[in-house]
Amino acid sequence: MSLLDIRNLRIALDGVRDADVVKGLDLSIESGQTLCLVGESGSGKSLTALATMGLLPPVLKAIAGSITLKGENLLEASAARLRDLRATSMSMIFQEPMTALNPVARVGQQIEEVLEFHSDLSLSARRSRVKEMMEAVHLPDVDKMYASFPHQLSGGQRQRIMIAMALVMRPQLLIADEPTTALDVTTQAQILSLIRELREDQGAAVLFITHDMGVVSEIADDVTVLKLGEVMETQGVDDLLRRPQTDYTRALLRAVPSQVPRPPRDEQSDEVVLSTNALSKTYSGGGWFTKTREVRAAQDVSFSLPKGRTLGIVGESGSGKTTVARCIMRLIDPTSGTINVGGTDIAMLSQKDLKPQRKKIQIVFQDPMRSLNPRIEIGQSIIEGPLNYGTARDAAMARARELLELVGLPASAVDRFPHQFSGGQRQRIAIARALAMDPDVLVADEAVSALDVSVQAQVLDLLAELQERFGLGILFITHDLGVASQICDDVLVMQNGRVVEYGPAGQVLGSPRQDYTKTLIKAAPGRHWDFANFRPFAEAAE
Amino acid sequence: MSDQTATIAPPARMSPLVRTREIVLSSPLVTVGTIILVLVVLSAIFAAWIVPHDPVRLTPSQRLKPPSETYWLGTDAFGRDLFSRIVYGGQISLVVGVAAAIVAVVAGLMLGLLAGYIRWIDAVLMRMVDGLMAIPSILLAIAIVSLWGASLWTVLVAITIPEVPRVVRLVRSLVLSAREEPYVEAAIAAGSPTFLIMRRHLVPNTVAPLIIQGTYICASAILTEAILSFLGAGINPETPSWGNIMAEGRIYFQINPGIVLWPGLVVSVVILSINLLGDAVRDALDPRMAKRGLER
Numbered sequence: 004m005s006l007l008d009i010r011n012l013r014i015a016l017d018g019v020r021d022a023d024v025v026k027g028l029d030l031s032i033e034s035g036q037t038l039c040l041v042g043e044s045g046s047g048k049s050l051t052a053l054a055t056m057g058l059l060p061p062v063l064k065a066i067a068g069s070i071t072l073k074g075e076n077l078l079e080a081s082a083a084r085l086r087d088l089r090a091t092s093m094s095m096i097f098q099e100p101m102t103a104l105n106p107v108a109r110v111g112q113q114i115e116e117v118l119e120f121h122s123d124l125s126l127s128a129r130r131s132r133v134k135e136m137m138e139a140v141h142l143p144d145v146d147k148m149y150a151s152f153p154h155q156l157s158g159g160q161r162q163r164i165m166i167a168m169a170l171v172m173r174p175q176l177l178i179a180d181e182p183t184t185a186l187d188v189t190t191q192a193q194i195l196s197l198i199r200e201l202r203e204d205q206g207a208a209v210l211f212i213t214h215d216m217g218v219v220s221e222i223a224d225d226v227t228v229l230k231l232g233e234v235m236e237t238q239g240v241d242d243l244l245r246r247p248q249t250d251y252t253r254a255l256l257r258a259v260p261s262q263v264p265r266p267p268r269d270e271q272s273d274e275v276v277l278s279t280n281a282l283s284k285t286y287s288g289g290g291w292f293t294k295t296r297e298v299r300a301a302q303d304v305s306f307s308l309p310k311g312r313t314l315g316i317v318g319e320s321g322s323g324k325t326t327v328a329r330c331i332m333r334l335i336d337p338t339s340g341t342i343n344v345g346g347t348d349i350a351m352l353s354q355k356d357l358k359p360q361r362k363k364i365q366i367v368f369q370d371p372m373r374s375l376n377p378r379i380e381i382g383q384s385i386i387e388g389p390l391n392y393g394t395a396r397d398a399a400m401a402r403a404r405e406l407l408e409l410v411g412l413p414a415s416a417v418d419r420f421p422h423q424f425s426g427g428q429r430q431r432i433a434i435a436r437a438l439a440m441d442p443d444v445l446v447a448d449e450a451v452s453a454l455d456v457s458v459q460a461q462v463l464d465l466l467a468e469l470q471e472r473f474g475l476g477i478l479f480i481t482h483d484l485g486v487a488s489q490i491c492d493d494v495l496v497m498q499n500g501r502v503v504e505y506g507p508a509g510q511v512l513g514s515p516r517q518d519y520t521k522t523l524i525k526a527a528p529g530r531h532w533d534f535a536n537f538r539p540f541a542e543a544a545e
Numbered sequence: 546m547s548d549q550t551a552t553i554a555p556p557a558r559m560s561p562l563v564r565t566r567e568i569v570l571s572s573p574l575v576t577v578g579t580i581i582l583v584l585v586v587l588s589a590i591f592a593a594w595i596v597p598h599d600p601v602r603l604t605p606s607q608r609l610k611p612p613s614e615t616y617w618l619g620t621d622a623f624g625r626d627l628f629s630r631i632v633y634g635g636q637i638s639l640v641v642g643v644a645a646a647i648v649a650v651v652a653g654l655m656l657g658l659l660a661g662y663i664r665w666i667d668a669v670l671m672r673m674v675d676g677l678m679a680i681p682s683i684l685l686a687i688a689i690v691s692l693w694g695a696s697l698w699t700v701l702v703a704i705t706i707p708e709v710p711r712v713v714r715l716v717r718s719l720v721l722s723a724r725e726e727p728y729v730e731a732a733i734a735a736g737s738p739t740f741l742i743m744r745r746h747l748v749p750n751t752v753a754p755l756i757i758q759g760t761y762i763c764a765s766a767i768l769t770e771a772i773l774s775f776l777g778a779g780i781n782p783e784t785p786s787w788g789n790i791m792a793e794g795r796i797y798f799q800i801n802p803g804i805v806l807w808p809g810l811v812v813s814v815v816i817l818s819i820n821l822l823g824d825a826v827r828d829a830l831d832p833r834m835a836k837r838g839l840e841r
Contacts, residue, residue, distance in 0.1 A: 334730050361736040368727035376728040378749045384728070387745075388735030433731070440735065 005031035006208045007055070007093075007176055012068035014050050014059065014232075024063065025050055026232040032225075034175060037202060037209040039219045039240070041255075042229035043455035044426075048212045051229075052178045054078075055210070056095050057085035072176060090121045093176035094169035098184050100161035104153040110161075111137070111149030114168045121172055136167045139204070140197060158320075159190035163197070170201060177202075178210045183218065187319035187482070192526040195222050214455065216259045217485070217529025220244060228252050245537050258460040259534035260485035262527055264508045268312075268492060275343075276443040276476040277331070277364065278307035282340035282350070284326050300326040301500045304340070306493075308444065311470060313477040315491030315508065317484060317523070323500035324480050328448045331478070332366050333357055345443055362392060365437035369449035371429035375421040381432050382417030388440045399439070406435040410465060427458035431465065438469065446478045451486060463490055484527045488512050496520050568822075568829045575825040578818035585815055589635035598626035600633040600785050609801045619803050621794060630785040631808055637697070637786040638767045638812075642819075645705045645766035646759040652705075653712020654751060658743050660713060661720025671717070674710040682707030686769060687778045700773060700780050704766045715758055716751050723750045753830035760823030764816045771812050787812050 007030075014025035025047040032038045040048045053059050055070050057077060070077040072092060077085065089095075097103045105113055111133055118129045130149075137145045140163040153161055162182060169177060179198065183191040199222060202209050211222055219226055223240040228251065235249045247253045282305065286298040301323040308314045316324045330337040333349060342350040349360045365388075368374040375384050385406065386399035394402075404414035410431040421429055430450065437445055447466065451459040467490065470477055481487050487494055487508070494511040496504045496519065504517045515521050524530065533540050569579045588595055597617070604624035612619045618627040660667045677685075689703035723729060729746050737745075767787075773779035774788025775795075782789055787808040794804025 332730075332734050334733060358736045361734060364734075366731065366734050368731070370727060374727040374731060376732075376746055376749075379745065384731075387732060387737060387741075391736040391738070391741075436731065436735075 006034045007032045008071040010069045013066050014054055014063055015066050017062050017064045024232050028234055030227050032208040032210060034208050035206045036224045037211055037222055039223035039226045040212045040229060041219055041226055043214060045231060046229040047232040048229050049180055052180050052212055056089060090117050090172045092174050094174045095178040096165045096169050096182045098181040100158060100165050103165055104161060106153050109150050110153060110164045114171055117168055117171050136171045140167045158186050162194055173205055176208050180212045188526040189522060216256060216534055220529040220532045244532060254457060256534040258457045260489045261533060261535060262485050262488055262530045264488040264512045267507060267509050272310040274310045275307045276310050276345060278343045280305050280341045282330060282342060283338050284330055285338045299500050304502055306495050306505060308476045308478060310476055311474040312492045313479055313490055315479045315481060315487040315494045316497060317481055317487050317494060318497035319482060322497040324497050325448060328446050328480050332446060362440050363442055364444040365440050365442040366446040366448060367433045367437055367450040369452050371426040371453060374433045375429055377421050380418045380420060385436045385439050402439060406438055410435045427454055427462060430462055444476045448480045484524060568825050571825050575821050578821040581814060582818045585635055588632050589639050592632045592636060596629035596632050598629045600625060600629040601783060609797060618807050619801055621804050622797055627804060627807060630790055631811055634785040634787045634790055638770060641701060641704060641770045642763040642767040644701055645708060646763040648705045649708040649712055649762050650755050650759045653709050654716050657713045657716025658720055661717040674713050678710045683772060686773060690778045695780055697780050704769045708762045712758060715754060719751045719754060720747050723747050757823050757827040760819050764819040768816055
């Protein structure tokens with residue numbers, strides 16, 4: 004019998020008819036196996052996990068079916084029984100390790116607390132058990148780490164603490180809800196191998212929730228694909244990636260950006276629309292009386308972007324890629340260096356002299372929920388820029404309608420509010436807003452990172468199409484090497500505020516020279532798989 | 546799969562009238578509070594038609610009378626009708642409350658916007674605000690009144706000034722978080738002038754918290770005015786205000802306790818009603834509460 008067996012699970016909004024968000028889900032996991040639950044946002048994958056843990060929010064109820072852990076139906080278990088099971092038989096790790104830890108308690112004590120409530124061990128026995136566990140998750144300098152506070156640790160270390168906390172009672176079931184989504188690729192690779200290792204050592208079953216096919220290919224034994232609360236298919240990972248049974252899975256796999264750089268395009272233009280020379284930004288904090296450590300967020304960043312080409316800036320968090328973007332937009336003031344936009348150095352211009360230049364360079368942000376003012380109609384958001392430069396209101400509005408159609412939305416949407424659109428639609432609106440200024444350069448700061456992979460592919464296509472049409476130079480900032488290899492002509496790799504490697508995409512991502520770039524590429528999950536063609540790259544080469 | 550074909554939700558906007566009705570009917574306490582407030586406001590406005598007696602006419606033969614058919618709540622030490630004085634007192638109290646709330650909110654909004662958006666102003670202004678907040682507001686008000694002499698205007702200024710720092714801090718913190726929003730940065734990138742950014746993108750974020758803060762300031766100003774009058778630092782004792790009536794009645798408490806208790810009851814009930822209404826508005830405007838209906 005399976006360790007965890009979910010049969011015909013239905014979850015619905017409490018008291019609302021026909022509002023099922025999970026519609027008859029079946030899945031089962033054996034001990035020592037990893038089942039990946041894959042789906043886009045709204046597929047009900049996290050709700051399934053929460054239902055298993057007995058942690059559904061009060062507005063949602065499991066209205067039918069059963070969740071059986073070792074022969075015990077969890078849906079009928081009392082709150083006290085569930086609390087007991089949660090540490091000893093099943094446990095869960097979450098996406099955001101910062102918010103899942105108590106910021107004012109030492110991390111060692113937070114792990115020890117689990118033992119305190121669920122075991123009869125003495126204090127010293129608990130301590131040594133916690134330290135053993137911290138060593139098992141490969142935390143360095145365990146004695147010092149034990150007494151640290153969460154803010155003193157890096158994201159990866161915090162996630163290791165969460166895993167240690169989840170596994171300290173040796174549960175048979177570990178539920179991991181997007182545990183690596185908020186982490187850098189190199190850290191992600193370490194955490195994935197840690198989960199694999201612990202699964203083998205402890206023989207636990209892992210229910211791994213993710214939206215990332217790359218991660219699936221690295222960690223899964225079996226895969227269940229969910230769409231809007233319904234199971235599309237369940238297969239072994241190799242079968243699923245090679246022979247998906249449903250159109251949905253095929254479409255999902257085709258949308259995964261390949262790690263292989265696209266073939267280089269012919270040099271279209273020698274006209275440079277944006278270039279920087281030795282651009283640097285140093286934060287020297289402190290007030291009137293104190294002086295804090297200087298932070299060099301960006302140092303000596305130089306590049307040039309020709310008309311109609313795409314330059315990708317890739318790097319992990321803290322590498323300074325967003326700092327560069329914000330300097331170029333003059334949202335922050337650079338410390339030194341030049342920023343040349345269409346022949347004018349804007350790095351040190353005053354706000355007044357800057358205004359005529361701002362038109363030439365526009366930005367699309369990462370978070371589609373926050374990049375439009377929720378209180379004004381999207382038409383008003385789009386025409387705000389043109390109005391600032393003296394376009395008549397009627398003409399600007401007519402242009403806004405055209406632009407909306409251009410980005411694939413109905414022109415009549417101009418008087419709708421942002422909350423009436425999905426994330427992908429809002430990102431299209433943000434692109435339309437940027438285009439309304441007729442810019443020469445578009446800066447896309449992680450512009451597709453918050454989108455589902457199918458929507459992401461559509462937005463990337465849209466950007467490519469607009470680039471073709473308007474000859475836009477695109478500065479594309481991303482942490483995702485797959486996306487970078489699909490869209491970029493040139494790639495600039497940053498680490499700790501410095502440029503590590505800069506050159507044509509095929510060269511930098513295909514045959515990197517620097518160790519750091521090699522590490523990044525090696526850490527990218529699923530790099531051996533050619534998802535779109537349903538086969539590993541190794542076979543394609545044969 | 547496709548976000549292009551996904552349906553766009555139909556426009557959903559509530560008219561202000563429906564919204565107000567919903568707030569007032571949100572709980573029986575709020576409904577009762579609103580009715581009381583409306584009655585008090587109407588009686589203050591139409592005081593001249595309501596009161597049975599002239600509130601300042603002295604009738605020495607009728608001093609300190611208990612409630613009767615002629616004098617509904619009895620009379621004070623000078624033989625003035627207590628009910629009439631309380632109704633007229635409402636005029637002063639409500640004017641002070643509403644005016645203090647409006648002035649404090651508007652002044653606080655301006656200063657808070659500047660502090661939140663322009664860095665060097667922030668450094669200077671917030672230290673001044675810190676200094677102002679270090680002085681207890683009643684003491685500050687008494688100091689201002691004794692400096693300039695008691696009149697309706699000085700009392701109003703004295704009550705409003707200590708309320709401003711709270712609003713400045715509130716607006717500043719709202720602006721500080723709102724200016725980090727990508728849509729504000731997009732507006733900067735689109736070349737929008739600072740004034741436009743403040744008006745379009747920052748001020749709307751402050752409206753809901755300011756309405757709520759305004760109701761609390763209104764309640765607290767009414768109370769402060771009563772306290773100032775009670776302490777003898779308020780407006781001219783001849784003019785009836787709830788605090789004045791109580792101050793005058795204090796020494797006759799054992800003979801006719803109604804002189805203190807009735808205006809005290811009115812002050813308590815009015816402040817309770819305003820606070821209840823403030824809470825109801827807060828619940829209605831809180832985006833977390835408002836979102837519930839939209840998500841699914």
